Amino acid sequence: MSRQCSLNLTNADLDHVEDIEDHVESIATEDPDKPLTPTTPEEVSGVIRKLKKRKASGPDEINNRALKNLPLKVIIELTVILNAMFSFRYFPQRWKMATVIFIPKPGKDPKFPQNLRPISLLSAVGKVAERLIRSRLLQLTQERHIVPDEQFGFRARFHQYRAQASYWCSVSRRGKSIRCGLA
Incomplete structure (x- = not known):
């Protein structure tokens, strides 16, 4: 199973990945004290509203449906937590954890690992945080003209x-x- 799910990168790919990581690190350290733009309860609610209802929960067992039913008071508290996370540039380890399940490929014998598709179930709250971070990173890439115009x-x-x-x-x-x- 581990061979089936391992990375398949060539040395050229690894060099390219290292170049990208170095570039991203140099950009990230340009202004290390500047926190990400704070979020608002309205933005957090908007991200939660866009989550699909019928998705399995991750290791924390909080599903999208539960998030969609949060009262405003809890969304405000979640916003405070997310803003602290942005301020300290910290992403909780627990939100990086995944529960991996294997789904058989259609028409294939599930006894063989190559006929199984691994699916990682992540924390729904972590996904909300990731989407908020993504929007801020996209804004930064546009402001700093990081992505070339030829990238479509x-x-x-x-x-x-x-x-x-x-x-x-x-x-x-x-x-x-x-x-x-x-x-």
């Missing part, structure tokens, strides 16, 4: 047609013609 994947308002238009423009600037067919 996984970015809001950078759709496939913009990537294609960018490519076509770069080709035409080099004096080459483009032939394309529509299917």
